[in-house]
Amino acid sequence: MTQTRMQTRIMLADDQALLRTGFRMVLEAEDDFTVVAEAGGGAEAIALAASVLPDVILMDVRMPGIDGIEATRQITAARPDSKIIILTTFDLDEYAFGGLRAGARGFLLKDAQPSELTAAIRAVASGDASVSSRVTRRMLELFGSKLPAADDEDASRLGALTEREREVFLAIAEGLSNPELAERFFLSESTVKSHVGRILAKLGLRDRVHVVILAYRLGLVGR
Amino acid sequence: MTQTRMQTRIMLADDQALLRTGFRMVLEAEDDFTVVAEAGGGAEAIALAASVLPDVILMDVRMPGIDGIEATRQITAARPDSKIIILTTFDLDEYAFGGLRAGARGFLLKDAQPSELTAAIRAVASGDASVSSRVTRRMLELFGSKLPAADDEDASRLGALTEREREVFLAIAEGLSNPELAERFFLSESTVKSHVGRILAKLGLRDRVHVVILAYRLGLVGR
DNA sequence: CCACCCGTGGTACCCAGGTACGAGGCCGGG
DNA sequence: CCCGGCCTCGTACCTGGGTACCACGGGTGG
Numbered sequence: 001m002t003q004t005r006m007q008t009r010i011m012l013a014d015d016q017a018l019l020r021t022g023f024r025m026v027l028e029a030e031d032d033f034t035v036v037a038e039a040g041g042g043a044e045a046i047a048l049a050a051s052v053l054p055d056v057i058l059m060d061v062r063m064p065g066i067d068g069i070e071a072t073r074q075i076t077a078a079r080p081d082s083k084i085i086i087l088t089t090f091d092l093d094e095y096a097f098g099g100l101r102a103g104a105r106g107f108l109l110k111d112a113q114p115s116e117l118t119a120a121i122r123a124v125a126s127g128d129a130s131v132s133s134r135v136t137r138r139m140l141e142l143f144g145s146k147l148p149a150a151d152d153e154d155a156s157r158l159g160a161l162t163e164r165e166r167e168v169f170l171a172i173a174e175g176l177s178n179p180e181l182a183e184r185f186f187l188s189e190s191t192v193k194s195h196v197g198r199i200l201a202k203l204g205l206r207d208r209v210h211v212v213i214l215a216y217r218l219g220l221v222g223r
Numbered sequence: 224m225t226q227t228r229m230q231t232r233i234m235l236a237d238d239q240a241l242l243r244t245g246f247r248m249v250l251e252a253e254d255d256f257t258v259v260a261e262a263g264g265g266a267e268a269i270a271l272a273a274s275v276l277p278d279v280i281l282m283d284v285r286m287p288g289i290d291g292i293e294a295t296r297q298i299t300a301a302r303p304d305s306k307i308i309i310l311t312t313f314d315l316d317e318y319a320f321g322g323l324r325a326g327a328r329g330f331l332l333k334d335a336q337p338s339e340l341t342a343a344i345r346a347v348a349s350g351d352a353s354v355s356s357r358v359t360r361r362m363l364e365l366f367g368s369k370l371p372a373a374d375d376e377d378a379s380r381l382g383a384l385t386e387r388e389r390e391v392f393l394a395i396a397e398g399l400s401n402p403e404l405a406e407r408f409f410l411s412e413s414t415v416k417s418h419v420g421r422i423l424a425k426l427g428l429r430d431r432v433h434v435v436i437l438a439y440r441l442g443l444v445g446r
Numbered sequence: 447c448c449a450c451c452c453g454t455g456g457t458a459c460c461c462a463g464g465t466a467c468g469a470g471g472c473c474g475g476g
Numbered sequence: 477c478c479c480g481g482c483c484t485c486g487t488a489c490c491t492g493g494g495t496a497c498c499a500c501g502g503g504t505g506g
Contacts, residue, residue, distance in 0.1 A: 162451090162452065162453085163452095164452080164453065165452095187453090187454075187455090188454075188455055188456080189455095190454080190455050190456055190457085191453075191454050191455055191456095194453085194454075194455080194456095195453085195454095207462095
């Protein structure tokens with residue numbers, strides 16, 4: 001600790017002004033952080049990023065007009081060394097993953113502890129990447145182990161899949177149609193549709209096609 | 224949060240005794256940590272894990288005989304809820320990813336700060352996952368920006384497809400809908416449907432879903 | 447006890463997508 | 477020259493899949 005007293009200049013981009021001031025208060029409590037700009041939308045964020053040149057940008061995903069993902073893409077396109085941390089209420093949100101692909105260096109849930117936030121900003125500012133541990137955990141669950149519900153926890157089920165849904169998720173990734181899913185799991189097609197629909201909603205995906213893509217990108221299929 | 228004074232029982236697995244005692248000193252300085260076992264090799268680690276059932280295992284990768292990865296695999300195979308943090312001097316991806324695939328919940332470099340170590344242990348003990356920011360960064364580098372070849376020559380089994388069809392094929396694998404395909408290639412949706420239909424017919428596939436699967440299996444998209 | 451979530455099932459609606467068929471334009475080879 | 481492949485576009489049809497409801501039994505926890 002006691003890093004050198006380098007000021008880190010931060011920009012906030014979120015459509016909720018209340019949340020912005022909340023973050024501002026948290027951040028300015030740290031003496032090496034300065035909030036140098038606030039943006040209420042994607043377009044504004046892009047413009048401000050180019051003019052103010054903040055060290056780190058906290059970017060919300062859901063914003064009216066240009067969303068955080070697209071804003072991230074454009075900002076990193078203009079200045080690839082931009083350091084952007086994606087903020088979202090939902091974990092395992094396809095938009096958020098899109099944000100990482102768009103060039104973001106970090107990913108945080110909005111209910112993160114202040115210490116997590118400051119730690120993430122410092123990590124990103126120093127050139128590293130930071131992903132919230134809860135999301136990291138989700139990613140790991142999808143990696144090697146099937147994780148048979150071992151220890152299901154409190155808050156992590158905000159956007160997370162239930163055990164059954166994860167089974168269906170994997171089967172979709174194998175390319176099964178709804179009738180085939182029904183046959184495999186001894187369910188009615190109605191039930192299958194319920195599961196599929198909830199999976200798509202929770203993960204923020206459009207199609208089963210994107211389910212397949214996500215599954216392969218996370219490496220949990222494909223021998 | 225609210226990590227009440229619950230004792231976290233920790234096992235160390237590393238072939239270097241010196242390093243073990245170093246870690247032990249760091250850990251026992253925390254009043255909620257107890258080092259309950261030390262293993263000098265993989266086999267010993269597996270045996271001790273089964274007998275003393277530690278809450279968290281700090282596992283070195285490089286060990287004589289059974290290495291840390293294999294030990295992790297066997298321990299998690301026996302008890303999937305085991306919480307293992309991989310330790311290594313090198314941040315080579317194979318170690319990291321191998322360990323994580325083997326079921327590890329965390330990954331740390333040995334030059335980590337004591338605070339990082341204790342934070343990681345607490346995160347893992349409480350059911351979350353923790354990966355050193357440097358490794359996280361590597362993961363993101365792999366996750367994002369990996370669509371190098373839209374124009375590959377050989378494209379193994381796709382000989383039946385024409386050039387245009389191959390383009391469309393790859394775009395489908397990215398998850399584009401028909402309207403999106405039309406927009407990207409400046410075509411009408413009718414034309415897109417023609418192409419898609421012929422692609423499915425030639426490759427003997429049912430859905431665009433199976434197109435995605437085939438593309439990933441052939442390694443034509445993604446990482 | 448009640449509230450909540452999960453898994454199961456249903457109905458109804460709508461549209462994206464897949465199928466079938468045709469047709470015109472372009473280009474290269476026989 | 478004509479033939480055939482490729483690319484383009486259209487129209488019409490039908491099914492699978494996604495969405496929006498609602499409902500019920502079982503388990504769990506406050």
